[in-house]
Amino acid sequence: MMKRTSIKAVLANQETDYTTTVKGWVRTFRNNQFIALNDGSTVKPLQIVVDLNTFPEDLLKKITPGAAIGATGKIVPSAGRGQRVELVATEVVVYGEADPSTYPLQPKRHSLEFLRSISHLRIKTNTFGCIFRLRHNLAFAIHKYFHDNGFFYMHTPIITGSDAEGAGEMFRVSTLDPKTPPCTENGEVDWSKDFFGKQTNLTVSGQLEAELGAMGLDKVYTFGPTFRAENSNTSRHLAEFWMIEPEIAFADIHDDMDLAEGLLKYVIQYVLDHNIEDLEFLQNRLIQEEKSLPQNQRSEMALIEKLEFILAEPFERITYTEAFDILRNSKPNKKKRFKFPINEWGADLQSEHERYLVEKHFKKPVIITDYPAQIKAFYMYLNEDGKTVRGMDILFPQLGEIVGGSERETRMEVLHQRMAEFGIPPEELSWYLDIRKYGSCPHAGFGLGFERLVQFITGMSNIRDVIPLPRYPGYAEF
RNA sequence: GCCUCCUUAGCUCAGUUGGUUAGAGCGCCGGACUGUUAAUCCGUAGGUCCAAGGUUCAAGUCCUUGAGGGGGCGCCA
Numbered sequence: 225m226m227k228r229t230s231i232k233a234v235l236a237n238q239e240t241d242y243t244t245t246v247k248g249w250v251r252t253f254r255n256n257q258f259i260a261l262n263d264g265s266t267v268k269p270l271q272i273v274v275d276l277n278t279f280p281e282d283l284l285k286k287i288t289p290g291a292a293i294g295a296t297g298k299i300v301p302s303a304g305r306g307q308r309v310e311l312v313a314t315e316v317v318v319y320g321e322a323d324p325s326t327y328p329l330q331p332k333r334h335s336l337e338f339l340r341s342i343s344h345l346r347i348k349t350n351t352f353g354c355i356f357r358l359r360h361n362l363a364f365a366i367h368k369y370f371h372d373n374g375f376f377y378m379h380t381p382i383i384t385g386s387d388a389e390g391a392g393e394m395f396r397v398s399t400l401d402p403k404t405p406p407c408t409e410n411g412e413v414d415w416s417k418d419f420f421g422k423q424t425n426l427t428v429s430g431q432l433e434a435e436l437g438a439m440g441l442d443k444v445y446t447f448g449p450t451f452r453a454e455n456s457n458t459s460r461h462l463a464e465f466w467m468i469e470p471e472i473a474f475a476d477i478h479d480d481m482d483l484a485e486g487l488l489k490y491v492i493q494y495v496l497d498h499n500i501e502d503l504e505f506l507q508n509r510l511i512q513e514e515k516s517l518p519q520n521q522r523s524e525m526a527l528i529e530k531l532e533f534i535l536a537e538p539f540e541r542i543t544y545t546e547a548f549d550i551l552r553n554s555k556p557n558k559k560k561r562f563k564f565p566i567n568e569w570g571a572d573l574q575s576e577h578e579r580y581l582v583e584k585h586f587k588k589p590v591i592i593t594d595y596p597a598q599i600k601a602f603y604m605y606l607n608e609d610g611k612t613v614r615g616m617d618i619l620f621p622q623l624g625e626i627v628g629g630s631e632r633e634t635r636m637e638v639l640h641q642r643m644a645e646f647g648i649p650p651e652e653l654s655w656y657l658d659i660r661k662y663g664s665c666p667h668a669g670f671g672l673g674f675e676r677l678v679q680f681i682t683g684m685s686n687i688r689d690v691i692p693l694p695r696y697p698g699y700a701e702f
Numbered sequence: 703g704c705c706u707c708c709u710u711a712g713c714u715c716a717g718u719u720g721g722u723u724a725g726a727g728c729g730c731c732g733g734a735c736u737g738u739u740a741a742u743c744c745g746u747a748g749g750u751c752c753a754a755g756g757u758u759c760a761a762g763u764c765c766u767u768g769a770g771g772g773g774g775c776g777c778c779a
Contacts, residue, residue: 255738269739276736306739330713330729331740337771338713392778429779454777455703467779563775575775628779673779686772698770 228294232265240301240309246270247294247319249348252331253287258304261295267354267505271302271310279316289331290322290348333512336689343693344702351509354502355682355690358495362678363447365494366468369487370445375470378437378444380430385422386652393453394425395463426451431469431669432603432656435632438471438667439659445470447674455697459686460623462675464695471669477605477614477631480668481591484618484627485539487672488589492531495681503528503681510683527683530621539589544612545569547592550585551577570596578624590619602642604630616670620680629670636660 229244248263248270259272272295276284287293297313304310328342329349339346346352367377383397399419400406406417415423430446437444450467470487472479495503507527514522525533542550551557551566551573564574573592582590594612597604604613618627633639639660643650650657678690688694693702 252738252740254741255736257736258738258741260739271739273737302737304737304739325730326712328712332713332728333740334713341771450779452778456777457703458775458777459773461778465779623779625779671779676779 230265231261231263231268231270234270234299234309234311235266235268237299240299243296243298244311245294245296246272246311248292250287250289250291250293250322252289256284259287259293259295261293262350262353264353267350267357267501271304271307272297272316273310273312274316275313279313283316283318286318286321287316288322288324288327290324290327290329291318292320292322293318336686340688340694347692350505352689354499354505355678355684356692357502358499358506358682359678359690361495361498362491362681363674365491366447366487366674368494369490370443370470373443375443375445376437376441378430378434378441378446380427380433380437380446380448382427382449383420383424384427385420385424386432392428394428395451395453397424397426428452429467429469429671431471431671432653434469434471434669435656435667436659438473438669439663439665442473443470457697459688460676460679462687462691462694462696465687465691466674468672468674469669471667473667474665475631475668476666477593477616477668480629480631480670481539481541481593481616481618484616484629484670484672485591488618488627488677489535491677492534492681496528496531496535500528503531506682506684530683531681534589537588539591539618540586541591541593543594544573544592544596545594547573547577547581547590551580554580554585556580570598572599575624578619579621582619582621582624589621592617592619597642600630602646602648603632603639605633606638606642614668620676622685623676623680626676626680627670627672629668631666631668634660634664634666 227245228247231246231248234244234246246261246263248261251260251262251269253259256276257274259274260269261272262269274284274287274295294317295311295313296315297311299309299311302308302310329345334349339349339352347356370377397419398415400413400415400417406414408414415421418424427448427450429450430448434444434446446467446469448466449464451464452461453463454461456463470483472483475483510523510527523530548566548569554566556562557566562574562576564571564576566577578590581592582588593614593616594607595604595615595617597606597611597613600613600615604615606613613633614631616627616629617625620626633642636657639657640650643653675687675690678684679687682690684690688696
């Protein structure tokens with residue numbers, strides 16, 4: 225058989241009247257004559273024309289939605305209207321049939337909830353093809369941005385012996401027999417007999433390890449899976465998700481914000497340049513979906529317009545105290561529309577407050593800095609006022625927090641005091657404290673939730689639809 | 703973990719104040735047609751109304767409990 229060409233390449237080629245082979249999966253077979261073939265390389269299908277008189281009937285019967293086929297023939301200008309070129313088949317091979325009486329994907333709109341129940345098959349649909357092509361290109365763009373800016377990709381451990389990362393509940397990793405674990409004299413499980421000779425967990429963050437990297441390589445980033453055993457049941461949380469955590473030496477919180485804003489804008493521009501067809505498909509999908517909603521609940525901007533809007537202006541940068549004042553004097557607060565009224569400085573901002581700032585007040589991404597120390601992690605640099613820390617959160621419309629970062633605390637005595645306040649014994653993190661002891665310098669970093677980024681860019685409302693096989697409380701199928 | 707809504711055919715959904723034999727579109731199956739764009743047209747089949755219990759002469763419809771799902775909240779990325 226001839227060398228295979230991707231459908232993306234065939235559609236991009238301006239030439240016609242050449243013979244080639246394509247292979248992919250049948251989307252529809254109309255009129256016993258026109259196959260819409262998709263091979264995953266692009267959302268656009270290639271139309272394969274078969275002459276029903278030259279192909280045997282039992283072969284044509286096997287060409288059903290979902291079947292894997294190959295077709296060889298001449299690429300010609302299409303005689304129909306819906307496409308520029310089409311392939312007139314001289315040879316068709318059926319690699320894998322898809323029994324139409326049981327194949328669950330019909331050529332019609334399915335609900336995302338139904339597709340989630342068949343996650344092993346949903347990747348075959350247009351919508352999920354677009355999402356996962358975008359997901360790939362976003363991951364690639366992130367690596368490219370860091371690489372081009374002198375960062376080194378650092379692989380931090382997935383199994384960690386530290387239980388003081390302070391970012392959430394952890395999954396235990398153990399090879400002990402759960403029925404008869406070895407016990408100590410006082411009847412507790414003897415973890416020293418476990419595989420690693422101690423209790424171990426799946427990582428909740430690579431940040432502390434990335435800080436080590438930055439103290440030698442200057443600029444590093446992690447990009448790996450992260451696990452949190454929180455019982456979080458929302459459209460923005462997964463038990464297994466991917467996180468990007470850069471760490472930069474000789475940098476303060478302003479450098480950190482510049483880096484985060486630069487990265488986000490770069491990757492958005494990247495997919496606008498490389499995935500416009502996928503974005504157009506998803507944009508159209510959203511428009512169709514919103515047609516059933518009342519006017520006031522529809523998006524103000526279409527998907528691509530929204531992405532371009534993010535690029536257009538600098539993100540708004542305000543302190544927690546400024547945000548607090550805006551919220552306290554806001555209409556919804558005065559009219560008691562907030563479920564959690566704003567009246568006391570120091571309380572954490574709720575989702576409704578973040579959404580007000582981003583969607584109503586500033587109408588663009590907002591970076592909030594200098595949070596009250598008691599609501600943020602121990603490793604954030606304590607300001608001179610003794611009350612606030614140099615943490616920063618980037619808030620996006622619809623999603624809320626997409627980035628959380630900070631300038632790190634470098635003063636040994638302050639760090640010890642903060643760890644004591646959080647109840648973290650210094651011996652747990654002696655290696656972390658060592659980097660303050662030997663050649664310490666100002667440094668900063670942040671964590672970017674990859675799926676939240678994919679969610680924002682694809683416009684998908686549930687995070688479970690932007691990772692191929694999601695894991696969340698009560699669910700680890702496939 | 704909390705609040706709230708939902709669960710009827712393979713899928714998406716109707717189903718009136720509780721009242722004969724539970725419907726539609728799409729899909730499937732059979733047929734017709736053959737330059738179609740989720741093709742079109744004709745016809746057939748397809749149901750433990752999520753589960754268990756209760757109220758009632760009578761329950762898809764009302765009540766209780768449970769399971770699964772959606773949305774919101776909290777924790778966060």
